[in-house]
Amino acid sequence: METFKFDNHVVRAFAIAAAIWGLVGTVAGLLIACQLFYPAVNFNTPFTTFGRLRPLHTNAVIFAFVGNGMFCGIYYSLQRLCRARMFSDALSWFNFWGWQAIIVSAAITLPLGLTSSKEYAELEWPIDIAIAVVWVAFCINLFGTIWKRREKHMYVAIWFYIATAITVAMLHIINSLEMPASLFKSYSVYAGVQDALVQWWYGHNAVAFFLTTPYLGMMYYFLPKAANRPVFSYRLSIIHFWGLIFIYIWAGPHHLLYTALPDWAQSLGMVFSVMLVAPSWGGMLNGLLTLRGAWDKVRQDPMLKFMVVAVTAYGMATLEGPTLAIKSVNALSHYTDWTIAHVHTGALGWNGFLTFSLLYYLFPRLYKTPLWSVKLANYHFWIGLIGMMFYVVPMYTSGVTAGLMWKEFNADGYLRYSNFLESTIRLIPMYVLRAVGGSLYIVGIVLMMVNLYRTAKAGRFIGDEEAQAPALNREATRESTKLGHRWLEGVPVTFAVLTTIAVIIGGLIEIVPMFLIQENVPTIASVKPYTPLEMLGRDLYIREGCVGCHSQMIRPFRSETERYGEYSKVGEFVYDHPFLWGSKRTGPDLHRIGGKYPDAWHYNHLENPRSTSPGSIMPNYTWLLTQKLDTTVTIERMRALRKVGVPYRDDEIANSAKSIEIQSKKILAGLAAGSITNTPPDREIVAVIAYLQRLGTDIKATPATAPETKATPAKN
């Protein structure tokens, strides 16, 4: 028998961090939710405006709240499942403080507008490197602990942790490949459709392997613990695990249905998404059925209440996800609030409630005292649940309403709601209700924090908890030669390799076509790189997070071509590093905005959107009118873009200042034609207008030479 100590210090640190960041992330969400019906609560500063705070909200919830919750649950359960202390205390603390430093740097850089604009991967390259380093430290600690375990077989929760560690590393590194132009500015090495494919391969699997697999592992540990009975079917958990990790990795293209992505890749993504229902529901049922005969405990224990709702929300979200991935449903739901409702069922229900459940479970055990108030925890449960309902139901209503309004034609064949604003205004009551729901959810978190604090005050923290277990006879482990799952559970390295192969196959088959597409992208001769001024304007568009509300991808539907113009072609995005297709239309699509309005319209609209579009909920971008355009970065940025494949010539780079001057004068002339004469040529607004006026106009230009290949219409 060996005696050792579990490390509860780092578990507690992650638990506290999860609670605090949970509050920060949801408050940021509430602030931007309020801006959607009351734009003035951006306080008229760029740093607190929707476009910049939206990535802060998503990153805070995903990586800070769920990230810390995940580490907390893994560090607690892994030690107990392995009957061993974490491999290295130093690595545990490096993991903790490194992760917090990354979160703080995100909270500083995102409001400053330093962003790559790729959803859930917005952080700039130095932070990306830091994430990779901290993640590797976590992986070493995880595998080190598994290596020195005293329990021969790895329990199902550990398989999910292994899959998380390996896949997140792979996704993060591949999606974050970027060319630095300066310390806090880089360009994705991929362009247009390839960038979109890699981004959503990442984005979808970040949901899978950051928000789902670690939490499923935690479900498999904490649910049986709390119910004090084994998991319903261990056999089912084997099928659940392998089915889930193998299928998930293929489903990414469902984020790009009806876009310029090749049809076969869209269909592949759709089919695998639908198949995902099977393992997801297998896991959900396995969790719920674990409670068979123990439902009386759910009535008494708030921790189990949260867990049951979390697992149910997982079931709902994993049925809804595949439904949304069906092309005909997606045609209606995409770009609307339906997606927002879907992700919040997952975030508030699955991740949020499971994290709360975990914290209610851990604090009494870490502090060796009963929970301060079961009653207060029950209040939290009901307020949180009602808050969640008030959040998602209005968002479903809003999503379906917008989707239908955008597609409706009148008897004469014209769009019934030809002005996009008609749908925006119709949705505002839903946005108000959503903010009410979010507020209730936040009240619940505050109640939890009070309860946990009082519990901690009442008890005595055991930082190093003594435990005993017999040493593991490694020779005996190796002797087992049967190639069953039993054998696999005893050989972590082989297990990790098989897991890697399972996730790589899907990734490869999705990414190989990325190279193929490069050859098949129909070249459009008239599509040219952005001019230096337009490039700077595009960087400002990225800085302000315009992509959070405006797509640049017109799908081949009559309702969209009538509203926006010609549908978007693959060949139009070959110089877009990164792609800016977007995933949400709070405002209209902008791909064909170029030339649609005079320069002065854009000036007035950005200064005060309500002056040109009464009822608009877009914030005022007054700072663009006053801030001086930084042209000193032009050359380094053009060079960085050239390195990733944009064919800027030496003379174009050398003469960029002259080019900017000439084009700025043209914009100023355009403004003067609209009676705006007080703008100096060196303001940011000039670059933004230059970019907006360029958008989607290339294919309208007559090419100097005949096109090499004509753009082929999508089959959709």
Next chain:
Amino acid sequence: MIQNILRHLGGVEQYGVVSLCLFGTLFVGVLIWALVQKQGHLDRMSRVPLDTDTVEPLQTPPNHE
């Protein structure tokens, strides 16, 4: 070189079918694998989280009400 090979790979339209076959094979494999597991081992494994903890689950009666 690898990039060059990949660029010239043909038959992209077969990828969907290939992936479905791959999945089918893997799924049937895992299914069989799971079914042939001995019940005794499965029972023992499912008890791992319950047996490894040194801390007994606490009753949580409210202590201030």
